[in-house]
Amino acid sequence: xxxxxxxxxxxxxxxxxxxxxxxxxxxxxxxxxxxxxxxxxxxxxxxxxxxxxxxxxxxxxxxxxxxxxxxxxxxxxxxxxxxxxxxxxxxxxxxxxxxxxxxxxxxxxxxxxxxxxxxxxxxxxxxxxxxxxxxxxxxxxxxxxxxxxxxxxxxxxxxxxxxxxxxxxxxxxxxxxxxxxxxxxxxxxxxxxxxxxxxx
Ligand SMILES: *[C@@H]1O[C@H](CO)[C@@H](O)[C@H](O)[C@H]1NC(C)=O
Ligand SMILES: *[C@@H]1O[C@H](CO)[C@@H](O)[C@H](O)[C@H]1NC(C)=O
Numbered sequence: 046x047x048x049x050x051x052x053x054x055x056x057x058x059x060x061x062x063x064x065x066x067x068x069x070x071x072x073x074x075x076x077x078x079x080x081x082x083x084x085x086x087x088x089x090x091x092x093x094x095x096x097x098x099x100x101x102x103x104x105x106x107x108x109x110x111x112x113x114x115x116x117x118x119x120x121x122x123x124x125x126x127x128x129x130x131x132x133x134x135x136x137x138x139x140x141x142x143x144x145x146x147x148x149x150x151x152x153x154x155x156x157x158x159x160x161x162x163x164x165x166x167x168x169x170x171x172x173x174x175x176x177x178x179x180x181x182x183x184x185x186x187x188x189x190x191x192x193x194x195x196x197x198x199x200x201x202x203x204x205x206x207x208x209x210x211x212x213x214x215x216x217x218x219x220x221x222x223x224x225x226x227x228x229x230x231x232x233x234x235x236x237x238x239x240x241x242x243x244x245x
Pocket of ligand 2: 142143146185188189190192193
């Protein structure tokens with residue numbers, strides 16, 4: 046990494062010998078890792094420039110990110126419920142409410158916030174939530190907002206669904222009273238993305 050305006054070049058000077066046991070690496074910005082790997086000789090390793098200190102994030106990290114984004118005037122789509130090892134029955138509500146509370150503490154202007162519900166039980170499994178299960182969670186989230194924030198915020202805040210959605214399931218999902226739209230993962234990479242949007 047170089048500070049803006051600086052640059053450096055490798056200078057081999059008179060060191061013209063060839064070594065066969067030298068390991069060469071090229072470390073580009075993260076967005077270019079795949080590109081760089083494709084272009085370079087496979088003998089050259091492509092390490093990342095940066096990493097994160099734990100395997101995955103935490104509620105506090107989300108809190109800080111939301112606070113920072115809002116303070117900078119950005120809007121956020123806050124994903125609720127994406128928590129591993131939260132598959133055991135009965136703890137969905139606890140997880141969802143805890144995460145919503147963490148975000149809520151940082152929000153002053155709710156017009157900048159969309160909540161996305163990611164069903165906690167379908168992560169890493171082949172199980173998908175039914176439209177009724179999605180509705181149940183969205184209704185609980187709305188109820189949470191109503192009693193813990195305000196009626197107006199509960200009415201106006203969009204709660205979108207981030208579970209598995211297909212061209213077949215989208216109609217029934219979006220007909221649920223408290224499902225206000227979708228945040229699409231895998232299906233946004235397929236042609237059915239157009240069908241899902243067309244049906245709304
Ligand atoms: C996320 O972090 C937890 C706690 O460190 C760990 O047990 C879990 O395996 C991690 N999940 C993934 C997908 O890396
Ligand atoms: C309000 O928030 C608390 C703390 O998260 C929660 O236990 C309670 O169930 C919420 N109220 C409703 C109606 O969801």
